[in-house]
Amino acid sequence: MLTKTIRATLIASAIFATGFAQAASVKIGFITTLTTPAAVIGEDMKNSVELAMEHIGGKMGNLDVELIMEDDGFKPDVGKQKTDKLVKQDDVDFVVGYIWSHVLLASAKSVLDADKFLISANAGPSQMAGERCHKNFFSTSWQNDQTPMALGEHLNQKGVKSIYVMAPNYAAGKDMVRGVESTFKGKILGKDMTKWGADAQLDFSAELAKAKASGAEGIFVFYPGKAGGAFIKQYQQAGLQGQMDLYSVFTVDSIALPKLQAAGLSGVLGSRNTQEWSPDILNAANQRFVGDYLKKYGKYPSFYGAQSYDAIMLIKSAVEKVGGNLKDKDALRAALKAADFDSVRGRYSYGNNHMPIQNFYLREVVADDQGRWTTKIVSTVLTNHQDPYASQCKM
Amino acid sequence: MDWNLLITQLLNGLQLGLLLFLLASGLTLIFGIMDFINLSHGSFYMIGAYFCGTVVAKTGSFLLGILLGLVGVFVVGALVEWFIARKLYRADHLDHVLVTFGLILIFDTLVHIIWGASGMAIPLPDSLNGQVSIGSLVLPSYRLLIIGCGLLVAGLLYVLVVRTRLGMLIRAGASNRTMVEALGVNINRLFLIVFALGATMAGFAGMLIAPITEASIGMGNDIIIIAFVVVIVGGIGSVKGAFYAAMILGLIDTLSRSYLDLLLNLVMPVTYAETAAPALSAMLVYILMAAVLAFRPQGLFPPAGVK
Numbered sequence: 001m002l003t004k005t006i007r008a009t010l011i012a013s014a015i016f017a018t019g020f021a022q023a024a025s026v027k028i029g030f031i032t033t034l035t036t037p038a039a040v041i042g043e044d045m046k047n048s049v050e051l052a053m054e055h056i057g058g059k060m061g062n063l064d065v066e067l068i069m070e071d072d073g074f075k076p077d078v079g080k081q082k083t084d085k086l087v088k089q090d091d092v093d094f095v096v097g098y099i100w101s102h103v104l105l106a107s108a109k110s111v112l113d114a115d116k117f118l119i120s121a122n123a124g125p126s127q128m129a130g131e132r133c134h135k136n137f138f139s140t141s142w143q144n145d146q147t148p149m150a151l152g153e154h155l156n157q158k159g160v161k162s163i164y165v166m167a168p169n170y171a172a173g174k175d176m177v178r179g180v181e182s183t184f185k186g187k188i189l190g191k192d193m194t195k196w197g198a199d200a201q202l203d204f205s206a207e208l209a210k211a212k213a214s215g216a217e218g219i220f221v222f223y224p225g226k227a228g229g230a231f232i233k234q235y236q237q238a239g240l241q242g243q244m245d246l247y248s249v250f251t252v253d254s255i256a257l258p259k260l261q262a263a264g265l266s267g268v269l270g271s272r273n274t275q276e277w278s279p280d281i282l283n284a285a286n287q288r289f290v291g292d293y294l295k296k297y298g299k300y301p302s303f304y305g306a307q308s309y310d311a312i313m314l315i316k317s318a319v320e321k322v323g324g325n326l327k328d329k330d331a332l333r334a335a336l337k338a339a340d341f342d343s344v345r346g347r348y349s350y351g352n353n354h355m356p357i358q359n360f361y362l363r364e365v366v367a368d369d370q371g372r373w374t375t376k377i378v379s380t381v382l383t384n385h386q387d388p389y390a391s392q393c394k395m
Numbered sequence: 396m397d398w399n400l401l402i403t404q405l406l407n408g409l410q411l412g413l414l415l416f417l418l419a420s421g422l423t424l425i426f427g428i429m430d431f432i433n434l435s436h437g438s439f440y441m442i443g444a445y446f447c448g449t450v451v452a453k454t455g456s457f458l459l460g461i462l463l464g465l466v467g468v469f470v471v472g473a474l475v476e477w478f479i480a481r482k483l484y485r486a487d488h489l490d491h492v493l494v495t496f497g498l499i500l501i502f503d504t505l506v507h508i509i510w511g512a513s514g515m516a517i518p519l520p521d522s523l524n525g526q527v528s529i530g531s532l533v534l535p536s537y538r539l540l541i542i543g544c545g546l547l548v549a550g551l552l553y554v555l556v557v558r559t560r561l562g563m564l565i566r567a568g569a570s571n572r573t574m575v576e577a578l579g580v581n582i583n584r585l586f587l588i589v590f591a592l593g594a595t596m597a598g599f600a601g602m603l604i605a606p607i608t609e610a611s612i613g614m615g616n617d618i619i620i621i622a623f624v625v626v627i628v629g630g631i632g633s634v635k636g637a638f639y640a641a642m643i644l645g646l647i648d649t650l651s652r653s654y655l656d657l658l659l660n661l662v663m664p665v666t667y668a669e670t671a672a673p674a675l676s677a678m679l680v681y682i683l684m685a686a687v688l689a690f691r692p693q694g695l696f697p698p699a700g701v702k
Contacts, residue, residue, distance in 0.1 A: 035503075037611035039512035169673045192652075193673045199617035202608040205407040205538065206652040213400040226514050230608040233516075237535040237607070239526040255513075259609065262452075263516040264524075 025064040026319055026326065028312070029086030031079060031097040031107070034071035036198050037226045040255055041099050041304050042071070045121065047297050048305030051289070052312035060319040063326075068092065072103050074198045079103035083110045093326050094119060096311045099224075099304065101125035101144060101171035112136055115329065117336070119315070121308040124355065125171050126178075130389035133353040136329075138336050140310040140343075141303075142276055143355050143387030144175030145182065147249045150274040150360035150381040151220065152183030155247065157381075162187040163247070164216040166207055166231075168196035168223065176222040176249060182388065189214040202230045208238045218245040228256040232268050241267040248273045252365055254302040257373040269373065271365050276356075277306045277345040278363050278377045285313075285342040300374050306344050317341035353393035357386045399532055404653045405646070410538050412645025413545025417600035418618060419625035419637040420552060421593020427632015427698060428568040429484055429586055432491040435475075435498035436597055436622070437615025443468045443598025444610035445506060448515040457520055457606075464602050465595055472594025476587050484586070503612050514611035523606075541603050548596065549638060556634050565589060569632035569698040624684045630694025639696055644680050651676035 030049060032042035046069060058065050068090055072079035079098070086092050087110050095111045096119045098104040104123040111118040112134045120128070124143040128134075155163065165180065165188055167173035173193060181188065190210060195201040211219055219240070223231045228251035235246060252273050260268050279290045279300050289309055293301040301309075318335035322328055337350050348358040360382040363375040422436050447464035451457055479498070483491055523537045556562035564585055567575045576582050601615065608614070625644055629636025656672035663671070687695065 034512075036613055037512075037514055039507075039612065040514060043512050169670075191669060193669065194652075195673065195677050198613070199620070203411065203604070205410065205535075206404055206649045209400055209403040209407060210653055213397050226609060226611055229514075229516065233609075234535075234607055237524055237526075237537055239533055239535065259514065259516040263518040263606075 024062070025066045026060050026094070026315070027066045027068070027090065027092040028315065029068045029070065029083075029090060029092035029095045029097075030308075031070050031072050031082055031086070031095065031103075032308075033074050033099055034069070036074045038074045038099065041225050041302070044255060044302045044305045045097065045099070045308040048289075048293065048301055048309040049312055051293055051296060052309045055288070055292070056312070056316055060316040061324045063319060063324045072098075072100070072107075074100065074103075076100075076102045076106035080106045080110060083107035087111055087114045087116060093117065094315055096315070097121050097308070098123045101175070104128065105171060108132070108134070108137065117332070119311050119336075121311040122304055123172065124175075124387075126175050126387075126389050127171075129353050129355050129387050130392035133393035133395055135333060135354075135395065138314070138350070138354045139356060140314055141307045141356070142358070142360075143389060144172050145179035145389075146382070146385060146387050147274050147276070147360060148176045148179030148220070148222065149183045149388075150362075150385070151247055151249055152180045154272070154274060154362050154381050155180075155218070155220075156183070156185050160184075160186055160218050160245075162189050162216045163218045163220050164189055164211040164214050164244070165191040166204070166211070166219065166221045166223075167193060168200065168227070169193035170196045173222060180220055180249075186217075189216040200227060202227055204231055204234050205238075208234060208240065211244065212238065212240060216244060218247050220247045220249075221251055222249050224250045225255065228252060229259045229263075232256065232260055233263060233265055236265050236267040246271045249275075250303075252375070253304075254279070254300040254374065255304075257365065257375075258299060261373045269365050269367065272378070273363055273365075273375070274360050274381055275303055275363055275375070276358050276360055277303045278361060278375050280374075280376050281345060283342070283344070283346055286344040286346075289344045300372070310341075310343050310345070313341045313343070314339065351386050351390045352395050353387070353390045354395075355387050355390065357384050359383050360385055400653075402532060403534065404649055406534065406538070406542065408646035408649035409642070410541050410545070410645070411649055412642040413542060413549070414600050414604060415618075415622060415625050415645055416549060416638050416641035417545060417596045417603075418622040419629070419641055420549075420634050421596045422619075422622050423626045423629065423632055423634065423637045424565065424569070424589050425593050426626060428565060428572065428589055429480075430572070431480060431484055432488055432495065433480070434492060434495040434619065435502065436495075436593070437617075437619030438499055438502035439468055439472060439594040439597040440601035440615035440618065441506060441610070441612070442471055442502065443595075443601035444517070444605035444614065445510055445515060446598070447602040448517045448605060448610045449510075451517050452515075457517075457523070460517070461599075461602055465599060468598030469591050469595045472591035472598075473587060475594070476590035480590060481583070481586070499616060503616075506612050510610075512612065514609045515605075516609050517606045519606045537606065544599075544603060548599065552596075552634060561585075561588065566698065621680060624680055628684055628687045628695060630697035632698045633694065633696050636694050636696030636698075640694075644683070647679050647683065648676065651679050 032045045034042045070082040094117045099122045101123040118137045120139045122141050129143040192207040321335035322331045348356045362378045364378050366376045446467040447460040450463045451460035526533050527536045625640045629640030655676050659668035
C-alpha cells in the first residue's frame with residue numbers, strides 16, 4: 001500500500017517535473033539541408049549552431065535551450081513538412097534556418113500562421129521582404145538582391161562595360177539576376193538560367209561556350225554550394241580565365257575554396273565577390289567565432305555558418321531582454337527588432353520589414369598565413385544598405 | 396551564325412551523349428537480358444567517382460585512379476549481383492524497384508559515412524586542365540578526352556556484342572532469355588558478367604564526369620532518370636539503341652540549352668523567352684520519350700526479335 005502511494009507520488013512528480021522543465025526552456029527548430037550534395041552547406045550551419053550553443057553554454061538567461069535539427073532534403077515540399085512537424089508536434093518557439101528561398105517561401109506560412117517566430121539564417125527572397133513581410137519574420141542574412149546589387153556597383157566603379165550572366169533557375173537565382181541588373185550600368189550580353197534543385201545541372205559546357213562567344217568583358221555568376229566549385233573548374237578548363245573576369249556572389253566561399261585548392265585551381269585566387277561578412281572582419285565576436293570554428297572543425301566557417309551563429313545570438317539577446325518570458329510575444333518581437341547583440345559582421349539594425357540594414361564588402365580570394373585559401377575584405381561597397389523591397393512592406 | 400559556337404555545342408552534346416551511353420548501355424543490358432530494373436545503377440556511377448578520387452588523392456595519378464577504380468566498381472557490381480540481384484530475377488518488378496531503391500539509400504549513406512557530406516574534388520593533371528586549339532576553335536582538352544574515351548568504350552562494346560561468343564549470348568539473352576536457358580548456357584555466369592560489366596561502365600562515366608563537377612552523394616540519382624529515358628527511347632535491351640538514343644538526347648539537351656531562347660525570342664518578348672527556354676529545354680527529353688512511347692513503344696532500335 002505504502003509503496004503504491006510512493007510510486008504514484010513519484011510518477012506524479014515526474015510528470016510535473018517534465019511539464020515544468022518544458023516551460024523552462026527555449027525550443028528552437030532548425031531547418032537546413034543535411035542530405036543531397038547541398039548537405040555540405042547544412043553541415044557548416046549545423047557546426048556553427050553547435051558552436052554557438054557551446055559559447056552560450058546551452059542557456060539563454062535562465063532557460064535551457066532545446067535544439068531540434070531537421071533536414072529539408074533541398075526540396076520545398078519536404079521543407080514544409082518538416083516545418084509543420086516542428087510547429088505542431090515539437091511546438092517550438094522559434095523556427096530558424098533555411099538555406100533556400102523556394103523552401104522558405106513554401107514553409108513560411110506554417111510558422112507565421114501558428115504565431116511563432118521565423119528567423120531566416122540565409123534565404124532572403126524578395127517576397128518575404130516586400131508584400132509577404134510579417135511581424136514575426138526576421139532575417140539574419142540579407143535580401144537576395146542586395147549582394148548582387150553591391151557587385152553591380154563594384155563593376156561600375158571598375159569601369160566594366162559588358163557582362164554575361166549565369167544563375168540557377170529558382171526564386172533566389174531570379175532575385176540575384178535582378179539585383180545585378182538594377183545597379184550595373186553596362187551591357188548584359190547574354191543570360192542563362194540553369195536547372196536547379198536536387199537534380200541541378202552541373203555541366204555548364206553549353207552555357208560557357210555561349211558566354212565565350214558573346215565577347216563579354218566579365219561573367220557574373222550565382223552558384224551556391226557544390227555547383228560553385230563545379231562552375232569554377234569548368235570556367236578554368238574552358239580557358240576563360242584572363243579572357244573574361246569572374247565576378248560572383250555566394251559562389252566562392254569557405255565551402256568551395258578548400259575543394260578548389262585541393263583540385264589546384266589557382267585561377268580563383270584574386271577573384272572578387274561581395275558579401276556582408278568575411279572571416280577577417282575585426283571584432284571580438286567574429287574573432288571568437290572564426291577562431292573557435294577553425295580550432296574545432298579545422299576549416300574556415302562560411303557566411304551560412306556566420307548567419308546561423310548570429311541567429312542563435314539574436315534569439316539569446318531577445319530572450320534575455322524579456323527575462324525569459326516567452327509568452328509575451330510583443331515584448332519578444334520588440335527585443336528581436338532591436339538587434340541588440342554583437343553580430344559577427346558587426347552591429348546592424350532592422351528595417352521596417354525586419355531585414356538587416358548593413359554594409360556590403362568587396363572580398364578577394366587570398367591564401368592565409370598557413371596557405372589556406374580564404375577571403376579578405378578589400379573595401380566597403382555599400383554602407384548601411386537597405387533592400388529595395390522595404391517600401392512594398394506595409395509594416 | 397557563329398559556326399565555331401555551333402561546332403562547340405555539337406561536341407558538348409556529343410560528350411553528354413557519350414556519358415549517357417556509358418550509363419545506359421549497362422542499364423539496358425541488365426533490364427533487357429535479366430528483366431531486372433536496377434534503380435541503383437546510378438550508385439555505381441557515384442562509387443566509381445569516389446574510388447577514382449580516393450586513389451588519385453593517395454597516389455596523385457589520374458590514370459591509376461581510373462584503372463583501380465574500374466576494378467573496384469567491377470568487384471562491387473559482381474558482389475551486388477551475387478548477393479542481392481541474383482535472388483530477385485524471378486521476383487516481381489515492384490520488388491526490384493523496392494530493393495534497388497533501398498540499395499540507393501544504403502550506398503548513399505555508406506558514402507556519407509566513409510567520405511563525408513562535402514563531396515570530393517578530383518584534381519586533373521595540368522595537361523588535361525588546359526585547352527586544345529583546332530583552327531579558330533578552342534576546346535577544353537578534358538572534354539575531348541571524355542569524347543575519345545566514350546567513343547573507345549562504345550567501339551569496344553560493339554566488338555564485344557557483335558563479334559564475340561559472349562556478345563552472341565548477350566544478344567540472344569536480350570531477344571529470348573528462356574530459349575538461351577533451354578540451350579544449356581550457364582546463365583548465372585552470363586548474368587554475373589553482364590551485371591558487373593554494366594556497373595563498371597557506369598562507374599567509368601562517374602570517373603569521367605567527377606573532375607568536371609565533383610564526386611558527391613547522390614550524383615548518380617540525378618542522371619539515372621535520363622539514363623532510363625535513353626533506355627526507353629532506344630529500345631530495352633538494345634545497345635545500339637542506347638547509343639543512338641544517348642546521342643540524340645545529348646544533342647537535344649545541349650542544343651536546346653544553347654539556342655532555344657533565341658528561337659523562342661522570335662515568337663515572344665525576350666523576358667518570356669528567358670524564363671520559358673530553360674523550363675522547356677529541361678522538358679524536351681521527356682517530351683521525346685512520351686512521343687516514342689506513344690508512337691513506337693518498343694523503342695527506336697529494339698533488339699532483334701522484340702516486337
